[in-house]
Amino acid sequence: MKKYSIGQIFLHLFLLMFVIAAIIPFLNMITVSLIPNSYILPTKPQILPESFKAISFVNYKKVWGRESFGRYFLNSVFVSSMATILTMFVSTLSAYGFARLNFKGKKIIFNLYVFSLMMPAVLAIISQFTVLQKLKLINTYTGLILLYVSGGVAGNTFFLKGFFETIPKELEESVIMDGGSRWTIYRHIILPLSKPALGTLAIGVFTGTWMEVFTALVVLTSKSKRTLPIAMKLLQNGRATEWGLIFAGSIIVLIPILIIFIIFNKQFIKRSGAEGAVKG
Secondary structure, eight states: OOOOOHHHHHHHHHHHHHHHHHHHHHHHHHHHHTSTTOOSOOSSOOSSOSOGGGOOOHHHHHHHHSTTHHHHHHHHHHHHHHHHHHHHHHHHHHHHHHHHOOOTTHHHHHHHHHHHTTSOHHHHHHHHHHHHHHTTOTTSHHHHHHHHHHHHHHHHHHHHHHHHTTSOHHHHHHHHHTTOOHHHHIIIIIHHHTHHHHHHHHHHHHHHHHHOOHHHHHHOOSGGGOOHHHHHHHTSOSSOOOHHHHHHHHHHHHHHHHHHHHHHHHHHHOOOOHHHHHHO
16 A cells, blocks of 8 residues: 655645635536526535526526527637647647758747747737738638637747657658658658647647637627627626526536547647657
8 A cells, every 4th residue: 555645645635625626616607507597696605506406407598599609609619620720730830840940040030939929919909900901801710710820820839849849850860761751750750749739739729719709809790700708798688697697608618628628638648759769
């Protein structure tokens, strides 16, 4: 039987308390979402309903059919999925170029990337809106996705570059000796060995675009093209807030994020197999 020191016991107790403190609000949100006509929040957090007979999914049905919530949900799925795929593709190519290729002005361009991370995104929205207006991309998903992709390239490149540089160059040299190209190295060496970093990045990119509201409000002017965060705002009634609807909508919003996290969860605990590949 494994023995734990006093320090380890206190550490595990602290982590357990932290987990409980994080889970209780979430369980309370689920409970309230199952109570119809819940305009007033319980004075004490409810982990379970007082009566299981009172459980109802009417709030979820009302949310899905209210203010075109279902349509906004599908809009967000499309925008977030496309933005994530394109961002991952562009960012991995950019990071690979900075990590492995030598070209004129490399350091200057990368420093500009880093400098752009210090600028608040809100400062660039006016110039971005002007460019999209000239390109006739206002009120289009194409324009919104382009802003999401371009806005994330610098930070994602900075993140991936450091990871790509840890991959041994011997693997790439062996591919070149066998007649492979840079594209072959990118597809069969860099990407497979970077799954932990790519999984982490995919979750971050999808979550960021899924919950983003400011840029979507600026670019999308048609009501039918709105995304889910905007729909959540519309659930708040001017006279009274029906918390059951708000929490039911919040649960629906969280479902895709949980799915993405489950899909890429294994990448968090995996380590790169680059060292083993070289030794083998």
